Amino acid sequence: MRIKALSEVLPGTPVTNRDLAERFGLHERWLERITGNRTRYLCDPDSPDGVPKLTGELATDAGRQAMDSAAVGPGDLDFLILATASPDHLMPSTANLVADRLGLNDLPVFQLMSGCAGALQGLYTARALLASGAERGLVIGADTCRRLMPSSDEAVRELGPAGMVNFAMFGDGAGAAVVEAGGGGPALTTEHMILRTVGKGREPAQLVRWYGAGGAPAVPGPKGEPVPEPMAEEDYKAIEANVPGLAAEVLTELAASVGWPVAEVEHVLTPQLNGVMTERIREHMGVRPEQAVSCVADTGNNGNALPFIQLNRALRRIADAPDGHGGRVLLTAIESSKWVVSGMALRWDGGEDR
Numbered sequence: 001m002r003i004k005a006l007s008e009v010l011p012g013t014p015v016t017n018r019d020l021a022e023r024f025g026l027h028e029r030w031l032e033r034i035t036g037n038r039t040r041y042l043c044d045p046d047s048p049d050g051v052p053k054l055t056g057e058l059a060t061d062a063g064r065q066a067m068d069s070a071a072v073g074p075g076d077l078d079f080l081i082l083a084t085a086s087p088d089h090l091m092p093s094t095a096n097l098v099a100d101r102l103g104l105n106d107l108p109v110f111q112l113m114s115g116c117a118g119a120l121q122g123l124y125t126a127r128a129l130l131a132s133g134a135e136r137g138l139v140i141g142a143d144t145c146r147r148l149m150p151s152s153d154e155a156v157r158e159l160g161p162a163g164m165v166n167f168a169m170f171g172d173g174a175g176a177a178v179v180e181a182g183g184g185g186p187a188l189t190t191e192h193m194i195l196r197t198v199g200k201g202r203e204p205a206q207l208v209r210w211y212g213a214g215g216a217p218a219v220p221g222p223k224g225e226p227v228p229e230p231m232a233e234e235d236y237k238a239i240e241a242n243v244p245g246l247a248a249e250v251l252t253e254l255a256a257s258v259g260w261p262v263a264e265v266e267h268v269l270t271p272q273l274n275g276v277m278t279e280r281i282r283e284h285m286g287v288r289p290e291q292a293v294s295c296v297a298d299t300g301n302n303g304n305a306l307p308f309i310q311l312n313r314a315l316r317r318i319a320d321a322p323d324g325h326g327g328r329v330l331l332t333a334i335e336s337s338k339w340v341v342s343g344m345a346l347r348w349d350g351g352e353d354r
Contacts, residue, residue, distance in 0.1 A: 036275020040300025171300020175308020
């Protein structure tokens, strides 16, 4: 599988820690110390026209940009895959809405509901479709994590410390890849992929609830008063205890499968949770700062979009290097919701244009 083009979409302008501190009565330095994130991008229903507000809008923009970059039209694609944890509706599928907006019809459309590993699940599925005879497809990862948080400023202020960490850690965004079975010209060629669950017997460390028409039940709040049960929860202790080791194992397995010593690989895309945790993971994996392609401290944790954004930024680094030097990429993503490990090894192929 060749990745012909990539894109990233971040809505609106960056929201800084100072912005959050002033809006919700928090401490700017506390936010940065706890999360390590400096900025994030948020879809806002009250934002000016032209700024995406929902997952489907972000996904459409990312898909269109990737298609334009690859110089392909709707008739050139054989399938569409959307990975998301925050669809616009349960039905119709957000993937089908995106297909309609991109002018796609008469082709398979898939929506994969997942978290951090969703982007790799999408690419893994795309590789299988290409191996079965498809020639070219579009894979998108998009999330609007802001929709999982309370809608009013007052309710956000009542989240308590753990809830505010979640609020400051996440962001919205989308990314996409045009993939193909063969062809010429520059592309990232997939050398190896890993995707498997390791969740047997483990408790989930990430939970996103859906309540249906009844709405969220009341639970005791930080001050003892009843508040709506939060949609999203994280077990940070479990994540901190397990993700670094799992990421290191995947990286070692990937490097061995393609015969690349990790120390010599130019671009290593580490799992992204928040700025603080990502640095701990990087150090545990033995990845040097100059090797790491990390963006979460500036983009926020935008879920299924993050691996596409990392890949897009790795591709920029490769393009800026003389003659495409340093074109090996190792990507790892760990999903702690029910413990999924995933990874990719890719090599830059400059094609005849280089």
